[in-house]
Amino acid sequence: MSLIPTLTAFLSGLIFSLGLILSGMIDPARVLAFLDVTGAWNPALALVMASAVATAVPAYAWMRRKHRTVLGTQSHVPRRRAVDLQLVLGAAIFGLGWGLAGLCPGPGLILAGSGNTGALVFVTAMGAAMYFAANVDALLSRRRKGNADA
Amino acid sequence: MAFMDLWPYVAGGVLIGIAASLLVLVNGRVAGISGIFNQVIELAPGQQYWRLFFLLGFLLPAPFLALNKVNFEVGSVGTMLTAGLLVGLGTYVGGGCTSGHGVCGNANFSRRSQVATLTFMATAMVTVFIVRHAV
Numbered sequence: 210m211s212l213i214p215t216l217t218a219f220l221s222g223l224i225f226s227l228g229l230i231l232s233g234m235i236d237p238a239r240v241l242a243f244l245d246v247t248g249a250w251n252p253a254l255a256l257v258m259a260s261a262v263a264t265a266v267p268a269y270a271w272m273r274r275k276h277r278t279v280l281g282t283q284s285h286v287p288r289r290r291a292v293d294l295q296l297v298l299g300a301a302i303f304g305l306g307w308g309l310a311g312l313c314p315g316p317g318l319i320l321a322g323s324g325n326t327g328a329l330v331f332v333t334a335m336g337a338a339m340y341f342a343a344n345v346d347a348l349l350s351r352r353r354k355g356n357a358d359a
Numbered sequence: 360m361a362f363m364d365l366w367p368y369v370a371g372g373v374l375i376g377i378a379a380s381l382l383v384l385v386n387g388r389v390a391g392i393s394g395i396f397n398q399v400i401e402l403a404p405g406q407q408y409w410r411l412f413f414l415l416g417f418l419l420p421a422p423f424l425a426l427n428k429v430n431f432e433v434g435s436v437g438t439m440l441t442a443g444l445l446v447g448l449g450t451y452v453g454g455g456c457t458s459g460h461g462v463c464g465n466a467n468f469s470r471r472s473q474v475a476t477l478t479f480m481a482t483a484m485v486t487v488f489i490v491r492h493a494v
Contacts, residue, residue, distance in 0.1 A: 214385060214386045217381055217385040218382065218386055218410070218413040218416070219415055220378075221416065222412070222415065222417035222419075223378075223416035224375075224378035225390060225392075225458070226417045226421075227420060228373070228375035229375065230420060231367050231371035232368050232370075232374075232375070233367065237431055237433050237434070238432055244483050244486075245484075245487045246488070253368050257368050257372040258457075258461055258465075260369045261375035261462045262376065262462055263466075264372070264375075264380065265380050265462060265466035268380035268381075268466070269466045278385055290470045290471060296475055297453075297475075297478050299448075299449050299454065300449065300475040300479040301453075301479070301482045302449030302452065302453070303446055303456060304449070304480065304485075305445050305449070306442040306443070307442075307479060307483040308483035308484065308487045308490070310433065310434050310438060310442030310446075311434075312439075312442065312446070313456050314396060314458070315417070315458055317446070318418065322421025322422065323424035323425040325430060325431065327434060330440050331439040331442060331446070334439070334444045334447060335443040335444070336400050337443075337447065338444045338445075339448075339450070340400060342448055343397065343401055
């Protein structure tokens with residue numbers, strides 16, 4: 210555990226969280242109003258993602274060129290580009306849950322941390338589903354490996 | 360809407376972009392909340408500490424919301440339970456959420472993230488339409 214990356218990870222988490230709070234992304238009613246395109250649509254939240262993406266473009270462009278961090282360590286940015294069914298299916302399921310509650314993982318965690326009971330239920334269920342999916346995933350890849358060995 | 364009404368959206372987004380830039384430039388990591396949370400709760404052996412510290416920083420402002428009595432209306436327990444299960448499963452299978460695909464992946468011009476973002480935006484909008492206007 211080296212000092213600088215540990216410190217920047219902490220700072221990154223803190224700044225990210227403050228951004229979500231300031232932008233109103235942690236208010237499920239506002240998120241649902243953004244998603245409600247045929248109702249009283251409030252498109253302002255699109256500005257959040259647009260300005261976040263625009264701000265992060267130069268850093269990612271640098272990483273694509275250098276493949277190394279400013280500390281000279283390895284980049285772990287995924288390089289895979291192929292679109293598959295798993296990606297689309299997973300994103301579709303995520304969107305279904307996001308549309309139901311108006312909460313995605315980040316805002317869910319912040320609200321749960323502030324003691325919101327509903328958000329605590331959301332985060333617990335989210336963690337349980339991830340844990341379950343990861344175990345099924347591990348089981349399947351072990352079986353696939355076993356078949357390949359036989 | 361006047362600029363004064365819109366500046367928190369832009370400033371919030373810029374903060375999120377700065378956080379994502381910092382993590383990728385120094386740690387070489389994608390600031391994807393679902394992935395970070397998933398890896399931390401898996402308690403994988405050889406767990407990398409950066410995720411734990413990211414989450415610590417991420418959760419630091421939360422108690423101050425409670426202290427200032429900032430709270431938001433959420434859905435029923437049943438809705439939150441169902442939504443949580445779907446979000447957990449979907450982000451695991453699809454490899455990311457609004458932060459990993461929506462912010463970082465799109466800033467990296469990743470085809471996968473473009474497709475994922477369009478897909479979850481579309482199903483979320485359809486879900487809201489069905490819940491609010493069709494039922």
